Amino acid sequence: MANPVSAAAPSLDYGRIAREALVTGLVATAILGPFIGLITVQNMDHQLILETRWPLLAALIAVIVGVRVFFSLFVWNRAVKIKKVAPARVPFKIERFAAPFFLGLLFCYPIFVLAGLGAGGSIKWIDNFGIQILIYIMLGWGLNIVVGLAGLLDLGYVAFYAVGAYSYALLAKNFGLSFWVLLPLAGILASFWGIILGFPVLRLRGDYLAIVTLAFGEIIRLILINWVDFSNGYAGISGIPRPTLFGIPFNATDKGFAAVFGLEFSPIYRTIFLYYLILALALLTAWVTVRLRHLPIGRAWEALREDEIACRSLGINTTTTKLTAFATGAMFAGFAGSFFAARQGFISPESFTFMESANILAIVVLGGMGSLWGVVIAAVALVGGFELMREMDFLKMVFGQDFDPTQYRTLLFGAAMVAIMLWKPRGLISTREPTAFLKVSKSVSGSHVSEGHG
Amino acid sequence: MEVFLQQLINGITLGSIYGLIAIGYTMVFGIIGMVNFAHGDVFMVSAFIAVITFLLLTTWLGIGSIAVVLMICLVSAMVLTSIWNWAIERIAYRPLRGSFRLAPLISAIGMSIFLSNFVQVAQGPRNKPVTPMLRDVITLVKSDTYDVTISYKQIMIWAVTAVLLFGFWYLVQKTSLGRAQRACEQDRKMASLLGIDVDRTISLTFVMGAALAAVAGVMYMVYYGVVSFSDGFTPGVKAFTAAVLGGIGSLPGAVIGGLLIGLIEVFWSAYFTIDYKDVAAFSILVIVLIFMPQGILGKPEVEKV
Structure with a gap:
């Protein structure tokens, strides 16, 4: 200067x-x-x-x-501030209060919406916002195991989501099996695919791994499109059986949920049931992640993320460690996929494009890799913001009648991904709480941690 | 035999387009070690610029000579796409240099989404067909059942690709700019100690990659006659496959990889089934990365502690 x-x-x-x-x-x-x-x-x-x-x-x-x-x-003209490097300290334990509050909010959300908007108006809010966001939170937490904990960049995560969705759809339609039998089965199938796909590619590192997983995701999608006898191609599978509450279906018949409980029939019951179902599945994912981080395998994942060579020299079998991460992440995608198929009643390869993988990865990375809270914040911001654009009718008054906010959704989504990366390259929550420590826990700022070549 | 020859000609044409895009991937990867995910969409942007310039010249200015029109299209697409990529690098990648590994990749994915949707919003989601041009063919081999032909546009694609690749090779091998670029590829810190403006060199790498992608974009418009906002992704991934196949970081490798991918795709469609041609290309990517990650001409990666 x-x-x-x-x-x-x-x-x-x-x-x-x-x-x-x-x-x-x-x-x-x-x-x-x-x-x-x-x-x-x-x-x-x-x-x-x-x-x-x-x-x-x-x-x-x-x-x-x-x-x-x-x-x-x-x-840019402001005086350059010299950043003080504060010694890493344990931040105010926000989790202690936030977690119960957040959970309570999630449990009460459908009730609040119902009370506020009545049965007719609230379906949209529970379905588009509640269920949609929770699916992405669950997928984000699942991918977080692969990317955030084990440090393996997976751009084809949606393939396992597709495996789960198609397993449920095909098995339920052709063999009449129930959702509750197929849910674990879809998870097992997806993790099986995770192992099959993971096995050959795990020797690769960093960006190469990302591109190969991307290619695998595309291959699975293209096969679903072209193998018409198996998957009905572009037309997709419709009329997928809906999940039941211990055998009670959510329909207008005499044996339906509303009739059994003596209520007036309304589609809102199924929506609320689905909401609590995905909430339970998402919380299962979070709980498993938190518990796994305290097991040797979880610590091995985090060690792998930080430094693969050091990991190997300490006698950790990197192949099994990576494969378990891949398979565990894939299993949750399989659960989410079968839930997705059951909720929609219709699936087609359109739902499993690369864009979907990019969305999920964006949620994990923007939230801060490895942080469960970050995933929640990013999913609410991105998916909720994405859905909210649909509601912005007032913009029509500003820009004229033929202004359609929905067509700018993806555009803004892409711009937001770039902007958040520029603003916070390590994601919104970048401090790391070590799971293993000597005497006292010190949180580590993201900027102190270098990334391994996972 | 005739079918084989014909497919060989088609495959080399397609392969030249992939090769031109692949150079952009391989150079950027070589110099900053980043997979420039948005490069396929930069290619798509250049094809749109070509379509718009083409319409501007033919419908507004009424220029009849197709050679003049294509020449101007080529130059304007190269210049404008270079400015696009320069701006993208400035905005989305440069601030993230030296940041952690995934940040530029995520930024590039965001940029890729942004670019394809920007074009979709700005130009509409429909396909953009242009009037077919250079459709005359030369019959090379005449037989009773099958004539082997090469069209003027294929000859043009071969010629332009060859000339520009030679020019580009000259630029990289013989000029001071090329030397600076190769030096940065080997060791950025050392190059900057020796007085090379690293930021400028990286910017120029992006500009060169974009210019070659723009050539591919114009060729794509001429060859297929239709452009859509979603045309960036699949050619982009295939060109990346080509770059990996040839050995990422190696410029001749990118061209050889592009030709191979083009040939494989065309022969697969001709002899097996056209449905799975993309599956074939992606499978090759997977197989190459698993069994020879250094590619055909690349250097094996040395693992350092």
């Missing part, structure tokens, strides 16, 4: 700011010009023609330059 006092009292270099704003504007024009300024549309003869949108282009460029100038003036 040329000016020695600039660290304490920065002066504004208006020439430089103007120059940077100009460059930003030029780059934004070059980038957005063809995509925003011009639009390709098909005319009546199905030929592509170009139409212009100059006002929109000008507005966007103005916004980008404005943001850049704002940042130059007020954010």
Whole structure:
């Protein structure tokens, strides 16, 4: 830095700011010009023609330059603070209070919604928000075992989810087995696939492992699409039997739940039942994860994540350690998959694209790898935010009637992934509580821990 | 035999496109050790730029000469895609350099999602067909049942790929920029001690990768005549497969890998079943990574403590 006092009292270099704003504007024009300024549309003869949108282009460029100038003036120009490296200390035990509160909230959520909105209006809120988010929390916790604890980057996690879903759908439809029999079976099948796929790839490390798991995920999806005799291809499987409460189905017949308990029939009962079912499954995942971390195998996973070579030299069998992590993670995906199939009643390969794997991985990494709380926060923020975009009808009043917020969901999702990484590269919760310690527990800040080559 | 020859020609054409994309993966991996997940979508963006420029020139300006139109398309796609990738690197990857291992990968996955959806929102979700061009064919082998032909566009793809690859090879091997780039690949810290602007070199690597992806994008538009916002993912993964097959970090390896993947895909479709051609490509990726992770021309990785 040329000016020695600039660290304490920065002066504004208006020439430089103007120059940077100009460059930003030029780059934004070059980038957005063809995509925003011009639009390709098909005319009546199905030929592509170009139409212009100059006002929109000008507005966007103005916004980008404005943001850049704002940042130059007020954010980047601040005095550079010297970060104090605080000694790692045990933070205020938020978990002690948060966990019971959070659990209570989860148990009461359907009741609150029912009381607030009545039986008709609350299905959407319990189903789209409650169940949807809980599925992702469960998947996030399952993947957390593979990525967060064992440090194996898995980009094909959705394959095991698909295995669970298709196992339930096919076995229930063709052999008439009940949900409660098939739930463990789907988990076993998925973890079996986890071992089959895991065995050859676990010699690989880091990014290579990620790409191979991605390829496996795609292979499973493509087989589901192309092997029509087995999976009915793109058309998917419909009419999957719904789960029952100890043999009592949730339908309008005389033997249905409502009739047996003398209630008026309403689809809300099934939704609430499904809500508590996925809540139980998710909590099972969390409980198993927490318990496993205290077993030798869980500690071996964490050791593997930190340093594979050190792990091997200490006599840990890395192959079995990795395989158990893979299989355990896959098992929970299998549970979640069979729940998903039972909840939807319809599955098709569309539900198991790479995008889904990326979502789950994003939840784990953005939350902070290895942190159960981080997964919850990230799942609520990403999935809940994603669903909430559907509800933002008021934006139509701002941007006009033909503005559809849902089409921007995925766009914002991608941007949010980048933004959170830039803001907190180690995820929202990056401190680590060691499970094994001498005398007193010291939490470790994420920035002190280097990543192994898992 | 005729079928074989014809598929060989088709396979080399497809393989050149994959090879061009694969170079972007292999260079970025070589210099910063990161799988640039968004590279396939950068390729898709370049194909869109090509379509838009093509329409701009043919419908608005009414230029009739297809050679002139394609030349301008190629140059503008290369320039604009380079700016795209430069900006992506600046925004999404540079701040994460030196951060932990997964951060740039997640950022790249986010960028990939962002790019394909940006194009979807900005240009609409429909396929974009352009008027077919360069459709004339030269018959190479005449037989009673099957004529082996090569179309003008295939010849053009071969020629442009060959010329640009030569230019690119020259750039990397003989210029000071190429030397700086290779130096950064070997040891970034040492290179910066010797006065190489590492940030600038990495930016330029992204720019070069994008320019070659843009060539592939224009070729893709010419060859298939239709572009869609979701076209980035599968060619991207296949090109990455090509880069891995050829030995990641090795430039000739990327080209050889691209040609191999193209040939395998085409022959698989011709002789087995077209349904499973993507499965074939992905299976090769898995098999290569398991049995020879260093690829054909790559150096074996040395494990250091």
